[in-house]
Amino acid sequence: MKDGVNGVNGVALGVFVFFFLAVTVMGFLAARWRKAENEHSLDEWGLGGRSFGTWVTWFLLGGDLYTAYTFVAVPAAIYAAGAAGFFAVPYTILVYPLIFTFLPRLWSVSHKHGYVTTSDFVRGRFGSKGLSLAVAVTGILATMPYIALQLVGIQAVLDVMGVGGGENTNWFVKDLPLLIAFGVLAAYTYSSGLRAPALIAFVKDTLIYIVIAVAIIYIPIKLGGFDEIFGKAAEAYKTINPATGKPKGALVPGEAGQWTYATLALGSALALFMYPHSITATLSSRSRNVIRRNTTILPLYSLMLGLLALLGFMAIAAGVKVTNGQLAIPQLFENMFPDWFAGVAFAAIGIGALVPAAIMSIAAANLFTRNIYKDFIKKDATPAQETKVSKLVSLLVKVGALVFVLTMDKTVAINFQLLGGIWILQTFPALVGGLFTRWFHRWALLAGWAVGMVYGTAAAYGVASPTQKHFGGSAAEIPGIGEIGYIGLTSFVLNVLVTVVLTFVLKAVKAPEGVDETSPEDYTADAGDAGVRDLPTVGAGAH
Numbered sequence: 411m412k413d414g415v416n417g418v419n420g421v422a423l424g425v426f427v428f429f430f431l432a433v434t435v436m437g438f439l440a441a442r443w444r445k446a447e448n449e450h451s452l453d454e455w456g457l458g459g460r461s462f463g464t465w466v467t468w469f470l471l472g473g474d475l476y477t478a479y480t481f482v483a484v485p486a487a488i489y490a491a492g493a494a495g496f497f498a499v500p501y502t503i504l505v506y507p508l509i510f511t512f513l514p515r516l517w518s519v520s521h522k523h524g525y526v527t528t529s530d531f532v533r534g535r536f537g538s539k540g541l542s543l544a545v546a547v548t549g550i551l552a553t554m555p556y557i558a559l560q561l562v563g564i565q566a567v568l569d570v571m572g573v574g575g576g577e578n579t580n581w582f583v584k585d586l587p588l589l590i591a592f593g594v595l596a597a598y599t600y601s602s603g604l605r606a607p608a609l610i611a612f613v614k615d616t617l618i619y620i621v622i623a624v625a626i627i628y629i630p631i632k633l634g635g636f637d638e639i640f641g642k643a644a645e646a647y648k649t650i651n652p653a654t655g656k657p658k659g660a661l662v663p664g665e666a667g668q669w670t671y672a673t674l675a676l677g678s679a680l681a682l683f684m685y686p687h688s689i690t691a692t693l694s695s696r697s698r699n700v701i702r703r704n705t706t707i708l709p710l711y712s713l714m715l716g717l718l719a720l721l722g723f724m725a726i727a728a729g730v731k732v733t734n735g736q737l738a739i740p741q742l743f744e745n746m747f748p749d750w751f752a753g754v755a756f757a758a759i760g761i762g763a764l765v766p767a768a769i770m771s772i773a774a775a776n777l778f779t780r781n782i783y784k785d786f787i788k789k790d791a792t793p794a795q796e797t798k799v800s801k802l803v804s805l806l807v808k809v810g811a812l813v814f815v816l817t818m819d820k821t822v823a824i825n826f827q828l829l830g831g832i833w834i835l836q837t838f839p840a841l842v843g844g845l846f847t848r849w850f851h852r853w854a855l856l857a858g859w860a861v862g863m864v865y866g867t868a869a870a871y872g873v874a875s876p877t878q879k880h881f882g883g884s885a886a887e888i889p890g891i892g893e894i895g896y897i898g899l900t901s902f903v904l905n906v907l908v909t910v911v912l913t914f915v916l917k918a919v920k921a922p923e924g925v926d927e928t929s930p931e932d933y934t935a936d937a938g939d940a941g942v943r944d945l946p947t948v949g950a951g952a953h
Contacts, residue, residue, distance in 0.1 A: 425753025437598030455603035473611030478563030478763030488722025492659030504679035537924020546781035552830035557811035617758035677899035686773035836862035854912035862905030
């Protein structure tokens with residue numbers, strides 16, 4: 411039931427605003443939570459003093475990886491195309507055994523040497539500022555559209571609540587609610603650093619779990635049960651799409667789509683913890699064992715994701731009709747829930763955007779400060795100067811994402827995020843390879859990265875969709891196989907081939923190796939071990 415002349419859902423909006431104000435207060439109070447001895451260091455502002463235990467890290471990583479975009483886009487993919495959208499479930503299951511093998515090693519060596527970013531590690535391991543710069547630039551590039559998509563998630567919720575008016579409304583009035591949300595996010599991230607999203611993540615994840623638990627029971631009861639839901643969905647997918655001349659989707663992926671499904675799941679799993687925000691949340695934990703425990707309990711989120719994906723089928727069965735698929739789930743909540751609970755659901759999505767957007771902007775800012783500003787612009791920067799630059803850059807990153815959202819077509823943001831996944835996967839050989847072996851040559855890694863980036867970008871540029879000529883998707887024909895597969899994984903394989911071949915060549919001609927500042931025992935060190943202290947340049951942190 412809506413009220414007001416503009417069709418604003420007043421009750422839902424009131425509940426949404428209540429939760430938004432609550433987390434805003436928490437965001438500013440977070441600066442006093444676990445107050446630092448030395449606030450003017452990246453260890454404190456950008457990594458929360460490396461002091462978070464198992465539960466804080468679990469909520470922080472969950473808040474980081476399961477974003478508003480996940481909440482909106484995974485069921486939207488099911489809504490649009492059927493079971494092919496379920497690739498998100500197996501890839502989040504694949505990722506945790508994978509990270510169990512390398513994240514504890516990254517945490518140990520980073521804690522020992524005071525590394526704040528993945529580029530810090532790559533520079534220290536291979537003695538190459540060029541390779542470090544490549545990893546940093548890739549991380550920042552891949553993160554920007556990801557932040558933009560969090561703002562798209564907030565905008566989708568505001569649209570469904572009727573806030574800001576329709577498409578013909580003055581742009582300032584239409585976007586004012588988003589501008590306010592952005593301003594609040596920027597302010598508390600600037601003041602509290604990583605402590606703000608860490609504290610807010612508790613509220614965000616609790617709300618999401620409540621909304622999904624209610625939705626998965628309440629909505630099927632209203633729709634006549636899961637038999638009815640799957641039946642209606644199957645019928646809807648048989649409808650011919652006039653743009654393609656083919657059925658809209660399928661409850662089970664066809665044989666032709668299996669390579670795409672499998673490569674997308676595997677490639678996404680390899681890419682997920684290459685993103686700077688994933689590593690920032692990881693390095694904020696206080697011990698190696700906290701990471702190991704988290705890799706065993708994080709799969710609980712995958713269970714939630716499977717249930718969340720079912721909402722796409724429910725939106726079809728409920729007769730939700732939207733031109734923009736991203737609005738399908740917010741609209742489902744609006745149609746099916748009482749107004750007050752729709753407000754809770756919208757708050758879960760909105761706050762689900764703020765937490766990762768904050769962590770992403772901090773991670774991108776840390777990369778710029780440590781691996782561009784300090785390495786190439788001001789080599790003698792003090793910890794206080796580093797922190798100041800990071801704070802300012804975190805604001806600039808958010809402004810860039812906001813401009814992205816306000817000036818570009820939303821489908822462009824979504825497709826750039828797909829491109830971000832292709833790009834970030836090309837940092838895998840340098841980061842994960844470097845954690846286990848020093849065999850790869852730094853120049854070979856840089857050449858492999860360049861080949862992967864160029865091929866991946868060019869292949870994605872050549873993908874057309876019914877709505878656009880370029881960057882229309884993330885799957886293309888795999889050279890030599892002829893099947894359609896995830897471009898990111900094809901690029902990654904080319905990257906690895908080039909890296910291995912060139913390493914043999916460069917070692918044969920005795921090309922100069924960089925200096926490795928790490929030692930084998932650094933990769934298994936824990937916080938309590940003798941000599942495990944951050945470097946003086948990083949500043950005093952909690953250990």
